[in-house]
Amino acid sequence: MKKRTENLGFTERIQNEAQMHEGLYAGRVISQHKDLYTVALIEGEVHAEVSGKMRYLAASPIDFPVVGDFVMVDRKDDENGYAIIHAILTRKSLFVRKAAGRNPKPQAVGANIDVVFLCMALNNDYNLRRLERYFAVALDSGAVPVIVLTKSDLCEDPLEKKREVEEITIGYDVLVTSGSDEHGYEALKPYLGTGKTVAFIGSSGVGKSTLINRLLGREVMATQGLRNDDKGRHTTTSRELLLLPEGGAVIDTPGMRELGIDHADLEESFVDIMELQTKCRFNDCSHEKEPGCAIRHALEEGFLTRERYENYQKLKKETKYDGLSSRQIEEKKIREMFGGKKELKKARKEFKSKNR
Numbered sequence: 001m002k003k004r005t006e007n008l009g010f011t012e013r014i015q016n017e018a019q020m021h022e023g024l025y026a027g028r029v030i031s032q033h034k035d036l037y038t039v040a041l042i043e044g045e046v047h048a049e050v051s052g053k054m055r056y057l058a059a060s061p062i063d064f065p066v067v068g069d070f071v072m073v074d075r076k077d078d079e080n081g082y083a084i085i086h087a088i089l090t091r092k093s094l095f096v097r098k099a100a101g102r103n104p105k106p107q108a109v110g111a112n113i114d115v116v117f118l119c120m121a122l123n124n125d126y127n128l129r130r131l132e133r134y135f136a137v138a139l140d141s142g143a144v145p146v147i148v149l150t151k152s153d154l155c156e157d158p159l160e161k162k163r164e165v166e167e168i169t170i171g172y173d174v175l176v177t178s179g180s181d182e183h184g185y186e187a188l189k190p191y192l193g194t195g196k197t198v199a200f201i202g203s204s205g206v207g208k209s210t211l212i213n214r215l216l217g218r219e220v221m222a223t224q225g226l227r228n229d230d231k232g233r234h235t236t237t238s239r240e241l242l243l244l245p246e247g248g249a250v251i252d253t254p255g256m257r258e259l260g261i262d263h264a265d266l267e268e269s270f271v272d273i274m275e276l277q278t279k280c281r282f283n284d285c286s287h288e289k290e291p292g293c294a295i296r297h298a299l300e301e302g303f304l305t306r307e308r309y310e311n312y313q314k315l316k317k318e319t320k321y322d323g324l325s326s327r328q329i330e331e332k333k334i335r336e337m338f339g340g341k342k343e344l345k346k347a348r349k350e351f352k353s354k355n356r
Helices: 002-007 012-018 052-057 128-141 158-168 186-191 208-216 271-277 294-301 306-318 326-338 341-354
Strands: 025-033 036-041 045-050 070-073 083-088 094-098 106-111 115-121 144-150 174-176 197-202 240-243 249-252
Touching (some): 052 083, 128 158, 144 197, 197 208
Parallel strands (some): 115 144
Antiparallel strands (some): 025 036, 025 070
16 A cells, blocks of 8 residues: 555645545545546555536636546545545646647646656657757757657768757757667666656657556567658557556657647757857847847857757747746736736745845
8 A cells, every 4th residue: 555655646746735635535536537537546446527616716728637636536436426536736846838720729748757767769750940949849848858769770870860959958868769779768767767757749659658558567568660750650549557567657648749838948948049048149039130149150050950949949939938037927927827916026036036
């Protein structure tokens, strides 16, 4: 019982917060199918749906539970009907994408993730600009991103590709794996452990399910081979949290050919561009015609590729941070999260005290 509790991630913080909800039981969302959730409790599992109050108060889709969330439910079994989710406990991380459609809304992919494995195959799926997008969103989520280059057996020079990726993910780990190798997943093991939750995120068919099956030690996730165009086939259709035999848990997610951005940490994901901007002669440099522009100099000398800079500009516009300073961006995030002036002032004060 204790081992199950630890692997599900019921830390002391979660248990202390759960005690504040008298008469309710703490659980973790391990799967979701539309409006129905499967919640793992210490005693077992229940099927559950959200309360009417939670549905009424929800301002956006991310206010609803998602796989990985710790929640409070009203019963330990569903013999007399579905359990009701009355509260979501404080999230330590949340991976959010922008849903597709004419009026895209933020969509939570997974919560309370410690490490997010950003998977990209070393075949026709290889795309540095797409990786920059995934990387920026992962950094903003609160989880630690680790880049996993899969299907190295299909690449003539995987080490060269790894070097290219390391140049845009400065300081973060980049792993090279092969699903066809029985021991090709060994590089992932140091990131796993009791109480830790990891998630695999990437395009369809990059080999996420194969790696997860290796970690689980059995065929749980469906896998398929390559299509004629050297790209993988989509297999996972829903999010699910699974316990690992060596401790901890893993979240698999459906493949995403495109990742719409709602929020992203561009300051850390494009730290090279941030540093260059500080070297411009003018603080308000537009990087177009001003003399002494470090960005233009870097582009002309080849220190910064035009593709990377243009992608940075594109992501700034998508995240609605274009033209804002780093302080203004942080205030915008806080305002969106906390709303009114009183809450904004309190949140800003807490933010400053943490970052002195």
